[in-house]
Amino acid sequence: MKNCPYCKIEVGGDLKKCPFCQSKLVGEAEERYFPTQTILKIQSFFYKLQLFLVWVAIIALVGLDFFFGVKLYPSCNFHWSLLFVMWLLAFEMSIIRLFKKGMNAARVLSISAVSIMIMLGITAYYIGFFKIFVYWVLPNAVMATMIANFIFAMIDKSGNAMGYLLTNLLMGVLPYIAFYLMQKNSPLEWIICLLVSIALLIGAIIFRGREVVNEIQRRLSV
Numbered sequence: 001m002k003n004c005p006y007c008k009i010e011v012g013g014d015l016k017k018c019p020f021c022q023s024k025l026v027g028e029a030e031e032r033y034f035p036t037q038t039i040l041k042i043q044s045f046f047y048k049l050q051l052f053l054v055w056v057a058i059i060a061l062v063g064l065d066f067f068f069g070v071k072l073y074p075s076c077n078f079h080w081s082l083l084f085v086m087w088l089l090a091f092e093m094s095i096i097r098l099f100k101k102g103m104n105a106a107r108v109l110s111i112s113a114v115s116i117m118i119m120l121g122i123t124a125y126y127i128g129f130f131k132i133f134v135y136w137v138l139p140n141a142v143m144a145t146m147i148a149n150f151i152f153a154m155i156d157k158s159g160n161a162m163g164y165l166l167t168n169l170l171m172g173v174l175p176y177i178a179f180y181l182m183q184k185n186s187p188l189e190w191i192i193c194l195l196v197s198i199a200l201l202i203g204a205i206i207f208r209g210r211e212v213v214n215e216i217q218r219r220l221s222v
Contacts (some may be wrong), residue, residue, distance in 0.1 A: 001014065001027060001028070001029050001030055002025035002026060002027040002028065002029060002030075003021070003025065003077070004018035004020070004021065004023055004025055004026075005026060006018070006021050006023050007020050007021055007023075013029070013030055013031070013032055014029040014031070014032050015029075016031065023184075024160070043053070043099075043170060047095065047099075050180075051092065054088050054091065054092060056198055057088060058082075058084075058085050058088055061081040061084045061085065062081045062085065064081065065079050065080060065081035065082075066079065066081065068125050078125075078126050082155075083123055083126065085121070086107055086119055086122065087119060087123075090115055090116075090119055093115070094112060096113075097112075102159050104153050104156070104158075104161060105153040105159070105161070106153070106156065106160065106161035106164040106165070107147050107164060108146055109145060109152070110145065110149065110164045110167065110168065110208060113141065113145040116141075117138060117141055117142075118140075121133055121134075121138070122210055124137075125149075135187045135189065135190075136189055137188075138175075139187070139189035139190045139192070140189060140191040142168070142171050142172055142173070142175075142193055143192070143196050145168050145171075146165070146168040146169060146171075146172055146193075146196060147196070147200070148195060149161060149164050149165040149168050150165055150200045150203065150204065151166040152164075153204060153208060153211075154207060154208070162204070162208065162211050162212065162215045163215050163219065165200070165204060166201075166204075166214060166216070166219075168197075169197045169200060169201050169204075170197075171197075172193045172194055172196060172197030173194060173197055173198075175190050175193070175194075176190055176191065176193075176194045177181065188190055188196070188213070
């Protein structure tokens with residue numbers, strides 16, 4: 001058994017330092033008292049490695065843009081490196097979210113979808129494809145998220161996915177209302193998105209009627 005020459009205590013296991021004064025232990029080590037967290041050490045190493053690479057990429061991109069004046073394309077008149085920084089930081093947030101405990105699939109999907117859509121919108125605005133994003137990319141992404149959350153709500157036993165499903169269904173209805181209030185013709189993709197949201201709401205009521213009512217009452221405090 002190892003011992004600390006300063007604290008005058010014996011320490012079992014294979015510790016290398018005294019748990020009190022952190023001095024080097026002397027003596028022969030014994031078998032481990034607790035199992036080694038090999039998987040966590042490997043995950044921690046790869047997380048630190050990718051974090052280092054991401055920050056190297058951020059520094060390199062910002063340097064090329066701000067200090068060397070490199071343009072993303074000849075007519076580029078904005079600091080394109082900031083878009084890449086935004087995406088890289090969002091990537092880091094998604095990695096952290098994967099390690100965070102207690103987040104169900106519906107929550108991860110909804111948060112990720114909203115984050116990606118916001119970043120896509122900003123990117124499309126600066127690159128010049130904002131109209132394509134609003135009229136085609138966004139409604140299809142909303143529909144895909146609604147369908148995925150509907151599946152999660154059907155297989156989820158805890159009821160935590162229902163709130164995200166109802167929120168997504170609202171996202172499918174609001175754009176159509178916005179186009180109507182602006183007295184503009186709603187694009188075909190948003191009309192299809194509206195119909196899909198209505199169909200999924202009816203499906204949720206049919207298969208999980210009580211959960212739908214409970215979720216609405218909980219959200220509206222009625």
